[in-house]
Amino acid sequence: xxxxxxxxxxxxxxxxxxxxxxxxxxxxxxxxxxxxxxxxxxxxxxxxxxxxxxxxxxxxxxxxxxxxxxxxxxxxxxxxxxxxxxxxxxxxxxxxxxxxxxxxxxxxxxxxxxxxxxxxxxxxxxxxxxxxxxxxxxxxxxxxxxxxxxxxxxxxxxxxxxxxxxxxxxxxxxxxxxxxxxxxxxxxxxxxxxxxxxxxxxxxxxxxxxxxxxxxxxxxxxxxxxxxxxxxxxxxxxxxxxxxxxxxxxxxxxxxxxxxxxxxxxxxxxxxxxxxxxxxxxxxxxxxxxxxxxxxxxxxxxxxxxxxxxxxxxxxxxxxxxxxxxxxxxxxxxxxxxxxxxxxxxxxxxxxxxxxxxxxxxx
Amino acid sequence: xxxxxxxxxxxxxxxxxxxxxxxxxxxxxxxxxxxxxxxxxxxxxxxxxxxxxxxxxxxxxxxxxxxxxxxxxxxxxxxxxxxxxxxxxxxxxxxxxxxxxxxxxxxxxxxxxxxxxxxxxxxxx
Numbered sequence: 413x414x415x416x417x418x419x420x421x422x423x424x425x426x427x428x429x430x431x432x433x434x435x436x437x438x439x440x441x442x443x444x445x446x447x448x449x450x451x452x453x454x455x456x457x458x459x460x461x462x463x464x465x466x467x468x469x470x471x472x473x474x475x476x477x478x479x480x481x482x483x484x485x486x487x488x489x490x491x492x493x494x495x496x497x498x499x500x501x502x503x504x505x506x507x508x509x510x511x512x513x514x515x516x517x518x519x520x521x522x523x524x525x526x527x528x529x530x531x532x533x534x535x536x537x538x539x540x541x542x543x544x545x546x547x548x549x550x551x552x553x554x555x556x557x558x559x560x561x562x563x564x565x566x567x568x569x570x571x572x573x574x575x576x577x578x579x580x581x582x583x584x585x586x587x588x589x590x591x592x593x594x595x596x597x598x599x600x601x602x603x604x605x606x607x608x609x610x611x612x613x614x615x616x617x618x619x620x621x622x623x624x625x626x627x628x629x630x631x632x633x634x635x636x637x638x639x640x641x642x643x644x645x646x647x648x649x650x651x652x653x654x655x656x657x658x659x660x661x662x663x664x665x666x667x668x669x670x671x672x673x674x675x676x677x678x679x680x681x682x683x684x685x686x687x688x689x690x691x692x693x694x695x696x697x698x699x700x701x702x703x704x705x706x707x708x709x710x711x712x713x714x715x716x717x718x719x720x721x722x723x724x725x726x727x728x729x730x731x732x733x734x735x736x737x738x739x740x741x742x743x744x745x746x747x748x749x750x751x752x753x754x755x756x757x758x759x760x761x762x763x764x765x766x767x768x769x770x771x772x773x774x775x
Numbered sequence: 776x777x778x779x780x781x782x783x784x785x786x787x788x789x790x791x792x793x794x795x796x797x798x799x800x801x802x803x804x805x806x807x808x809x810x811x812x813x814x815x816x817x818x819x820x821x822x823x824x825x826x827x828x829x830x831x832x833x834x835x836x837x838x839x840x841x842x843x844x845x846x847x848x849x850x851x852x853x854x855x856x857x858x859x860x861x862x863x864x865x866x867x868x869x870x871x872x873x874x875x876x877x878x879x880x881x882x883x884x885x886x887x888x889x890x891x892x893x894x895x896x897x898x899x900x
Binding site: 447703706 | 812813815838839863
């Protein structure tokens with residue numbers, strides 16, 4: 413199957429973006445330079461095309477009951493306009509996907525899922541919705557999506573896109589009608605900086621992108637720096653830190669798994685992991701020197717392989733070579749010396765927190 | 776348009792060799808650095824290691840990916856460019872000036888199998 417194009421494909425090509433396949437789409441990896449795009453988001457404002465993300469609408473009298481059953485976080489009694497991060501799990505506790513749930517009304521929930529998982533997730537959700545009085549609509553092809561990220565994002569939203577957003581708190585959203593069409597605007601992102609995500613028709617997203625680029629107030633940013641940004645602040649990427657075999661407990665994301673709510677798929681397995689501990693954990697590792705630990709490289713102690721790197725970079729914000737890795741929990745204590753094998757050589761490192769750079773959210 | 780320098784030998788995997796007497800300076804071409812983007816780390820062998828034509832001897836890493844270095848020639852590494860340890864970005868600034876290893880050529884006839892500047896230039900079009 414050939415890769416899909418987002419509604420901004422032509423705009424990316426016109427800007428000279430380096431395009432590569434990602435999650436079933438052909439996406440811009442960078443426009444000029446990953447490091448410069450990364451720094452623009454940390455220091456000013458960047459705009460990302462994230463139209464590849466999937467959107468699924470859940471409606472009906474038992475919409476909430478259904479979401480509660482497939483989702484690890486607790487949306488009971490949630491206020492309208494609130495957003496929750498969490499996971500959908502297999503009965504084993506392994507992760508089907510991580511996602512955002514937007515509560516639009518008592519009987520309407522908007523779920524944002526990873527591009528690479530759209531087909532898998534929708535099939536899985538369909539399978540489980542049959543016993544609920546609820547309906548599922550895959551809207552992934554209907555929406556384009558922009559992420560406007562960085563300390564100047566609020567001003568850029570107001571002054572370039574004329575979208576009022578100052579009243580939005582972190583992880584809340586509102587719908588807004590502009591020129592007769594409805595947009596969803598949320599204070600969310602995947603960079604560790606303040607920022608917004610805007611969902612709209614392809615036509616609106618194309619116009620908004622063009623306005624942002626023309627204004628020169630937001631640098632076009634590719635998925636390359638989206639990955640370096642989310643990695644530095646310890647945010648997981650499905651496929652790296654969360655997979656069908658990695659539970660949120662193993663990934664250190666237990667705070668998004670609420671065991672004190674009604675039954676949900678995988679609850680028993682993750683409850684057991686929380687109570688008894690896990691055999692493998694995702695940790696941070698900081699290396700001496702500048703060699704770069706990449707996904708899949710072995711982590712060793714005393715010549716024994718104890719795990720593998722999930723994501724690693726020479727951190728653009730700190731200059732240090734750091735990685736997240738899934739390792740034997742016996743070595744997961746902070747300060748434990750470990751080695752990473754990079755191009756045949758062993759490089760000395762130490763287990764650290766997964767957050768290599770502090771988030772700067774506006775609460 | 777990336778630069779190609781006359782008088783150097785080139786490999787199809789985008790390394791160059793600059794020959795001085797019985798020594799060859801090996802690095803990556805301007806085209807290669809342009810394709811890689813910002814170089815953030817160069818993994819180099821140690822002085823005294825042997826390298827073999829057609830086999831990898833290290834890697835050049837950009838933010839996004841690692842690219843193996845394939846030696847175009849065989850011989851002993853007599854020097855590595857230590858400046859690249861602290862300033863790997865020198866490769867982006869001047870790829871041909873930033874050789875990675877200096878090799879004592881064990882079989883200079885291997886150079887005959889490499890590409891001329893003109894042929895390499897065509898490869899990069």
